[in-house]
Amino acid sequence: MHSEFELIARYFTPAPPGVDAGVALGVGDDCTLLAPAPGCRLAVSVDTSVAGVHYPADAPAEAVGHRALAVSLSDLAAMGARARWCLMALTLASADDDWLEGFSRGFRALCDATGTALVGGDVTRGATTIGVTVMGEVAPEAALTRSGGRPGDLVAVTGALGGGAGGLALWQRGERDPSHPLLVRYLRPQPRLAAGEALVGLASAAIDVSDGLLADLGHVLERSGVGATLDPEALPLAEGLVAALGEAGARRAALSGGDDYELLVSLPAEHLAEARARLARIGLPLTVIGRLEAEPGLRGVEARGEGGWQHFSAEPAAGEGGGA
Template sequence: MGEFELIRRYFSAAACAQKTAGVAYGIGDDCALLEIPPGEQLAISTDTLVVGVHFPDGCDPFLLGQRALATTASDLAAMGARPIGFTLALTLPEADPAWLEAFARGLDHKARSCGLALIGGDTTRGPLCLTLTVMGRVPQGLALRRDGARPGDLLCVGGPLGDAAGALQLITGRRQAAAAIAEPLLARYWAPRPQLALGLELRGKASAALDVSDGLLADCGHIARASGVALYIEQERLPLSEALSALLHREEALACALSGGDDYVLAFTLPEAFLAELQAQWPIQVIGRVEVGEGVHLLDGSGREIEARRQGYQHFGGSSD
């Protein structure tokens, strides 16, 4: 099967590749053409996923298709951007029809749930690698950024933390669990749900935001540095799911929540005046506060500062500090 036949058979015909709002011209030419309304800005993010680094060799291609797009689309949520489209650069060791069919189905399923249209990309031969670029739009001046946190703001997250790190215990065979425990954790890892609607709701409310991908402590460090403030995280207020608490002892579960990464929930700072309105619609949990100073500080139940053994994941370093 040649490159162009592969594209036509598995991607051009997919439901997510059909013309939609914001896409004037999609797959089929040298470039896609997007339509951005006046007064709006284009938000763009790119992620690369490499076999053996971001996903295990031999994993289910349907689940991989979902995960690959979801993790990239989460960056749009973090900026409060409304999704438009995405491109896929796919490097394959071989053109296996069964693998491609399953991968394309997973990709299409997640694209339609996120409101993203497939508008182009590339295919080539080599070790399995996926590079996805997502595009969205946001009104000028309303994009959520990392540099707006102010002393007095609350530090919040959009849902439970640590589930994906707990799932890795199951995926790697280090732990086993009954289906009632394993299935919700594995779903959080293989089929993340980017908090796109929450990102839109946080426009004009959150002072800073990002998605938790490399671990809460590491990612909150980005907000602290960009905003020139100190973030204080109260360990006992971290939201843990029932499944994670059933799989791991509390100290292990807290470690997953603090440094495990791959949760793809939003972490954001918020003036307290907006909290009640948002909590009426979303499972938002206050986990700390913003103060004058610098860095990220972890507090125990008595309010004393404690040291985390691991901050989060970082390429070319293993963990961030």
């Protein structure tokens, strides 16, 4: 066991001050001082990951660290914001060196890969709970929101769907090969930051697929005041998903599974070619799966009510009950 201060110093010492990182005063004081870029909007979001609720309690520590940051960064991606900084509130049942080493390695690797500086944190004792606040920057008026969808716009999604739910199902069946494509999708989701930035000026609305495609599309429809028709046959399915869950199960996972962290966007048809060209440069497909319409409601799928995962009203995603 270590003191709180030693723990923080050993694993989570934030980046030193630097002009590049926009950090005017780093760790070791009451606050960190940041220097936001002049004229930008600051995009902020916080997400919590609870062991046994949001991820399996026995998931590899490195994946837990990666994932806790990835789900927060995904919100920046959905705004088209550039990731800049993060803070971590880490509550742990015990201070296990091996776990902390793996956790911080996964967290830091994604920081490095996305240009996100860890600029603050708090380590406390309690049931394992990881809160990550992310901050990014986006030019005024450039941010992608949920409310900009217009009738006639295409509905499209980056990458592939269903991998989150498929990976979880495999994990629960005992699959532990870390290179299985569905486990990679579930345990190490890639926040689509580059895609979000690339779609600024092209997409009319955007959201990340965290609660499930139907639930997240529902948020866009509600905020944009429109309806949509989906083509379920067009859904891009994650690699290995049909083999793991069968045809029907794969489609259910893609529609309602959640934890995919792809970007769901609407865009005028005339922007599609340019959007695809930009995403092709970062190796990501953009698949049209429907169209927005003036008439409210969602058509083309049967079980609208299946929705996505909601805490407090359904079985936990990781199937292990609430932490308390």
